Amino acid sequence: xxxxxxxxxxxxxxxxxxxxxxxxxxxxxxxxxxxxxxxxxxxxxxxxxxxxxxxxxxxxxxxxxxxxxxxxxxxxxxxxxxxxxxxxxxxxxxxxxxxxxxxxxxxxxxxxxxxxxxxxxxxxxxxxxxxxxxxxxxxxxxxxxxxxxxxxxxxx
Numbered sequence: 001x002x003x004x005x006x007x008x009x010x011x012x013x014x015x016x017x018x019x020x021x022x023x024x025x026x027x028x029x030x031x032x033x034x035x036x037x038x039x040x041x042x043x044x045x046x047x048x049x050x051x052x053x054x055x056x057x058x059x060x061x062x063x064x065x066x067x068x069x070x071x072x073x074x075x076x077x078x079x080x081x082x083x084x085x086x087x088x089x090x091x092x093x094x095x096x097x098x099x100x101x102x103x104x105x106x107x108x109x110x111x112x113x114x115x116x117x118x119x120x121x122x123x124x125x126x127x128x129x130x131x132x133x134x135x136x137x138x139x140x141x142x143x144x145x146x147x148x149x150x151x152x153x154x155x156x
Contacts (some may be wrong), residue, residue: 100106106113
């Protein structure tokens with residue numbers, strides 16, 4: 001049942017060979033994995049470079065005209081054409097605004113003056129009652145009476 005020394009040494013040698021084989025196998029596998037990763041990266045880099053070359057329009061800049069500095073031009077009040085009707089409306093608004101600014105109530109408390117003005121000028125909104133529900137045939141639904149059996153059952 002016991003092994004001899006030769007058998008033990010032989011099994012040890014076999015085990016050592018297997019360990020060495022698997023270590024070499026792991027090293028080769030890791031190298032091939034790294035190689036495939038670098039291949040993928042290099043392919044991606046080549047594709048990206050091709051795309052960048054396709055979109056590179058710097059060679060066309062020499063054919064473009066020199067850009068002139070653009071100044072933002074705001075429309076002057078003189079350029080805006082105002083007809084007679086709109087001029088009257090503007091004058092009316094200016095007079096109304098100056099009257100509001102000179103009003104003593106507005107000077108003392110502008111918010112309350114605006115609130116008072118809006119209450120006096122805006123129409124009063126009437127409260128609307130919720131509409132009653134209607135049946136399919138168009139008649140109004142009637143309220144169902146509560147049954148008194150529920151109260152009786154509680155008394156027992």
